[in-house]
Amino acid sequence: MIWTVMQTSWRRLKNNRSELFLTFVVPVIFFSIFALIFGSRDSSSSTPKIKVAIANAHPSELSNKAVLLLGEQKSLRISEHANSTKAGDSKTTVATLDRATAEDLVRRGMVSAAIVFSKPTDQALPNNAPKIEILTDSFDQVASQVLAAIVQKAMLTATAEIAKSSNPINGSAMNGIPNAAMQPVDVQHALYTRANSSGSAITPSNPLIQSPDTMSMLPQVAVVDVIGGKKTNPVVAMYAAGIAVMFLLFSATTASGSLLEERENSTLDRLLCSRLTMDQLLLGKWAFLTAIGATQLTLMFVWGSLVFGIDLLHHLEGFAAMTLVTSGAASSFALMLAALCKTRMQLGWVSTIVILSMSALGGSMVPRYLMSETIQRAGLLTFNAWALEGFNKVFWREMPLTEIGTELAVLTVCGFGFIVAARVFAIRWERS
Numbered sequence: 001m002i003w004t005v006m007q008t009s010w011r012r013l014k015n016n017r018s019e020l021f022l023t024f025v026v027p028v029i030f031f032s033i034f035a036l037i038f039g040s041r042d043s044s045s046s047t048p049k050i051k052v053a054i055a056n057a058h059p060s061e062l063s064n065k066a067v068l069l070l071g072e073q074k075s076l077r078i079s080e081h082a083n084s085t086k087a088g089d090s091k092t093t094v095a096t097l098d099r100a101t102a103e104d105l106v107r108r109g110m111v112s113a114a115i116v117f118s119k120p121t122d123q124a125l126p127n128n129a130p131k132i133e134i135l136t137d138s139f140d141q142v143a144s145q146v147l148a149a150i151v152q153k154a155m156l157t158a159t160a161e162i163a164k165s166s167n168p169i170n171g172s173a174m175n176g177i178p179n180a181a182m183q184p185v186d187v188q189h190a191l192y193t194r195a196n197s198s199g200s201a202i203t204p205s206n207p208l209i210q211s212p213d214t215m216s217m218l219p220q221v222a223v224v225d226v227i228g229g230k231k232t233n234p235v236v237a238m239y240a241a242g243i244a245v246m247f248l249l250f251s252a253t254t255a256s257g258s259l260l261e262e263r264e265n266s267t268l269d270r271l272l273c274s275r276l277t278m279d280q281l282l283l284g285k286w287a288f289l290t291a292i293g294a295t296q297l298t299l300m301f302v303w304g305s306l307v308f309g310i311d312l313l314h315h316l317e318g319f320a321a322m323t324l325v326t327s328g329a330a331s332s333f334a335l336m337l338a339a340l341c342k343t344r345m346q347l348g349w350v351s352t353i354v355i356l357s358m359s360a361l362g363g364s365m366v367p368r369y370l371m372s373e374t375i376q377r378a379g380l381l382t383f384n385a386w387a388l389e390g391f392n393k394v395f396w397r398e399m400p401l402t403e404i405g406t407e408l409a410v411l412t413v414c415g416f417g418f419i420v421a422a423r424v425f426a427i428r429w430e431r432s
Helices: 002-015 017-024 026-042 061-071 099-107 143-166 171-176 185-191 212-216 234-256 258-264 267-273 278-308 313-340 344-362 373-379 383-395 401-425 427-431
Strands: 050-056 076-078 085-088 093-096 113-118 131-136 221-225
Touching: 002 017, 017 026, 017 344, 026 344, 050 061, 050 093, 050 099, 050 143, 061 076, 061 093, 061 113, 061 143, 099 113, 099 131, 113 143, 131 143, 143 221, 234 258, 234 278, 234 313, 234 344, 234 383, 258 267, 258 313, 258 344, 267 278, 267 427, 278 313, 278 401, 313 344, 313 383, 313 401, 344 373, 344 383, 383 401, 401 427
Parallel strands: 050 076, 050 113, 131 221
Antiparallel strands: 085 093, 113 131
């Protein structure tokens, strides 16, 4: 009898395509998505580069050399802004900015961080070493730690090369710089490629490198959080939008299943026999789903404001605009899926696959800065990425309404396209 039960269960599973798909195909799909997100980081060709701006406010031989070395780093992408200047010779140039422009780029999210060389506060430093600051956006929690080590490596290499060029016979004692700082670039790279949360370099177990004289000569890099440092609860401010958008899609899709229920129990046929048209039916359901979605988002952010300290009162204008267009686009997307599917069960597994895939690629599950550049570009094809970017600009970067025009426009176009597609798919119900 046990074997009979197993055979019966297998026949039921084999004849249920949706359950068969959920059992054997969906796990492979999600494994592939997360493998692409995280596995691609092992390849140097697809590892995302850190986009940075460089401000050389105190040009000197040392800072100019360090800027050129930073420009040669394959892990960095130097921002070339409109008012940037070129540093270096005709063959090798690096775009540099003033401090105010570099900080503005960080605040606007156009770069992950800015490296600032300014006037030294300690004139006793060797080679008139500049003061070094990394202006960072803690939304990207990795960039600042990596940059601190990269900048220290560039400064040590620049100091060594200047000392060697000044005294090619014996540059190991130039300006009191210990021999450890004179090591080749590849050795320094191995010694100074990891950084802790404070930005100081972590060196291997090497008696020479850990000597007091050598450790005292490490360039001091100050990490300044220009955005998250003023927030009472920056982690919640970053991830509130991701959770809100993902569950908005789930709730809207679940509610849109009423269309299929009305189709299955012939209520839809009776409605269409009255003066109600399909256009009116879809628009009515869209308006209802949009109102419910806006209420859901408002409730979530009000709760976040009261309990977790999200600053909602000072961002009401941007929040209202993003809530309206996000709810509208999510409602249109849900109606499109409902019109595309034949049964409510089919809508359930299709929406689960699509929404979770969009959430993974769009940043609701995994921060997009952890993804490779290819996956980040692919994420822009999802609804979630634009919604999250709009909410992050409002709550994290504290930008005015005029600065989120692109996100509002994209979501509006998506909402219009989805509702038109829903209307096209619904033609079959009128014909039948």
